[in-house]
Amino acid sequence: MNDALRDLYREVILDHSRRPRNYGAMDAANRQSDGFNPLCGDRLRLFLLVEDGAVRQASFVGDGCAISTASASLLTEAARGLPEEEALELVENFRGMVAGESEPDGESLGKLTVFAGVRDYPTRVKCATLAWHTLRAAIEQSGETVKTE
Amino acid sequence: MIAAPAYDLEKVRADFPILSEEVRGQRIAYLDNAASSQKPRAVLDAVDHVYETGYANIHRGVHVLSERATEHYERSRRRMAKFIGAQSADEVIFVRGTTEGLNLVASSLGRYALREGDEVLLTGMEHHSNIVPWQMVADLTGAKVLAAPVTDRGELDMDGFAALLSDRTRIVSVVHVSNALGTVNPVDEIARLAKERGAYLVLDGAQAAPHLKLDVQELGCDFYCLSGHKMYGPSGIGVLWGKKRLLEAIPPYQGGGEMIRTVSFERTTYAEPPAKFEAGTPNIAGPVGLAAAADYLDGLGIPEVAEHEARVREYAESRLSEIPGLRVVGTAREKAAVVSFVVDGVHPHDLGTVLDQEGVAVRTGHHCTQPLMERFGVPATARASFGLYNTEAEVDRLAAGLRTALEVFRP
Numbered sequence: 001m002n003d004a005l006r007d008l009y010r011e012v013i014l015d016h017s018r019r020p021r022n023y024g025a026m027d028a029a030n031r032q033s034d035g036f037n038p039l040c041g042d043r044l045r046l047f048l049l050v051e052d053g054a055v056r057q058a059s060f061v062g063d064g065c066a067i068s069t070a071s072a073s074l075l076t077e078a079a080r081g082l083p084e085e086e087a088l089e090l091v092e093n094f095r096g097m098v099a100g101e102s103e104p105d106g107e108s109l110g111k112l113t114v115f116a117g118v119r120d121y122p123t124r125v126k127c128a129t130l131a132w133h134t135l136r137a138a139i140e141q142s143g144e145t146v147k148t149e
Numbered sequence: 150m151i152a153a154p155a156y157d158l159e160k161v162r163a164d165f166p167i168l169s170e171e172v173r174g175q176r177i178a179y180l181d182n183a184a185s186s187q188k189p190r191a192v193l194d195a196v197d198h199v200y201e202t203g204y205a206n207i208h209r210g211v212h213v214l215s216e217r218a219t220e221h222y223e224r225s226r227r228r229m230a231k232f233i234g235a236q237s238a239d240e241v242i243f244v245r246g247t248t249e250g251l252n253l254v255a256s257s258l259g260r261y262a263l264r265e266g267d268e269v270l271l272t273g274m275e276h277h278s279n280i281v282p283w284q285m286v287a288d289l290t291g292a293k294v295l296a297a298p299v300t301d302r303g304e305l306d307m308d309g310f311a312a313l314l315s316d317r318t319r320i321v322s323v324v325h326v327s328n329a330l331g332t333v334n335p336v337d338e339i340a341r342l343a344k345e346r347g348a349y350l351v352l353d354g355a356q357a358a359p360h361l362k363l364d365v366q367e368l369g370c371d372f373y374c375l376s377g378h379k380m381y382g383p384s385g386i387g388v389l390w391g392k393k394r395l396l397e398a399i400p401p402y403q404g405g406g407e408m409i410r411t412v413s414f415e416r417t418t419y420a421e422p423p424a425k426f427e428a429g430t431p432n433i434a435g436p437v438g439l440a441a442a443a444d445y446l447d448g449l450g451i452p453e454v455a456e457h458e459a460r461v462r463e464y465a466e467s468r469l470s471e472i473p474g475l476r477v478v479g480t481a482r483e484k485a486a487v488v489s490f491v492v493d494g495v496h497p498h499d500l501g502t503v504l505d506q507e508g509v510a511v512r513t514g515h516h517c518t519q520p521l522m523e524r525f526g527v528p529a530t531a532r533a534s535f536g537l538y539n540t541e542a543e544v545d546r547l548a549a550g551l552r553t554a555l556e557v558f559r560p
Contacts, residue, residue, distance in 0.1 A: 009557055065498035
């Protein structure tokens with residue numbers, strides 16, 4: 001693997017793509033949203049348990065490339081415990097970083113800075129952001145919450 | 150006995166300026182020809198020649214440049230008529246590409262032929278451009294769109310196809326060569342069955358034109374569409390061929406200048422084909438480049454090109470079969486120069502990125518054939534598609550790149 005590839009496929013990303021965390025449907029979820037990337041056919045479904053205005057738990061199922069799978073997996077870890085507004089801020093910070101609009105900021109993004117290399121691969125930016133757009137949709141749909149009886 | 154002249158691959162490659170481009174220190178191995186092919190010097194020069202010596206708007210001007218441009222344009226129409234075996238140049242409509250050709254046929258033939266309850270029969274391996282336009286006209290007319298099944302090898306299930314044909318079938322529209330799998334469909338048999346039912350036959354020839362010697366009259370279809378950019382010509386130009394009496398019968402597609410005879414607010418009459426279907430100022434230099442591409446292909450000999458491509462494809466299939474966990478999707482007995490594949494545990498998109506780092510260009514995704522991907526239970530494939538300039542050494546680079554990808558992604 002050459003250096004350019006190593007910058008994209010960082011060890012953390014490969015690890016999460018091989019063994020995605022929080023993978024599976026969540027029975028207790030009260031928010032759910034689907035993401036689809038028509039360009040490459042990647043699909044994912046994100047489940048959230050939101051209580052008192054904060055994300056208590058997040059999980060996902062789906063089928064995608066290493067970047068999109070790892071991104072969803074790391075998202076479910078990062079979103080956990082965040083108040084909804086902070087989760088939405090994180091979506092914006094993440095998007096800004098991989099789109100090359102802002103520098104990777106370890107303070108706000110933590111481990112998620114491993115995705116900074118994506119900015120050099122314009123065709124892969126959507127792979128990285130798919131789960132995050134889905135997270136925003138899941139949070140913003142608060143008026144029409146998916147009920148899980 | 151005189152031996153056939155050997156296919157001079159070195160010389161062919163030298164005709165394509167872009168093939169000497171370097172990507173990350175290596176010559177590009179361009180294996181994405183089913184998406185779009187590169188252009189030989191002769192095509193680039195032909196287009197330049199129009200702009201440098203004879204460009205103006207066509208058909209209307211009385212001045213010399215307009216006459217020259219009109220002659221360039223109409224000579225190209227005659228050249229393309231010969232290339233596809235049309236009876237007359239009036240049957241050749243210049244369009245933007247296969248997508249526009251299919252939209253034109255779906256809209257005009259659809260409005261002419263379809264009534265509520267009628268059926269349009271497609272196949273499960275159609276490109277979206279041969280699905281969506283039919284759905285659009287079906288919505289307008291109350292017709293139904295059906296799709297014939299595809300076998301596990303990626304061939305058309307002819308029994309299933311025949312079973313879906315009925316007296317309600319008014320139009321059959323089928324891809325000649327599948328872009329996603331490379332399958333060459335048995336269009337003779339399809340034409341025979343469609344004719345038995347009195348259905349019109351439309352063929353999507355986007356992938357066939359660069360690989361197969363075409364004779365639209367022998368094929369037995371009513372309409373045939375192709376794209377210039379997939380047969381080494383410019384992008385933004387293609388051909389729709391239709392039988393003259395049908396082109397006369399069906400309504401126009403777009404309205405505007407050039408396609409009319411007389412216009413008044415009470416009543417407008419239309420020009421004869423082909424002008425009837427060429428509203429507005431067309432792509433003027435594009436047809437000239439396309440005609441040059443036809444010259445180029447015929448100069449090499451399409452059977453010779455096809456033989457070379459088959460050799461490269463078979464070599465690719467054998468090299469790829471050595472890669473653990475790789476499965477070729479689409480193993481039809483009659484195939485053009487496409488190898489679509491998936492690799493266990495590695496998403497096609499990641500394969501594409503790793504190969505790109507090695508200077509190997511392939512396509513990854515659903516190839517605008519979502520129903521077909523669904524049929525094979527994959528969200529996407531990686532696809533290597535070969536053209537007349539590809540080499541076995543480029544296939545070796547593909548195989549090496551895939552092994553690199555395995556090292557990265559397999560735990």
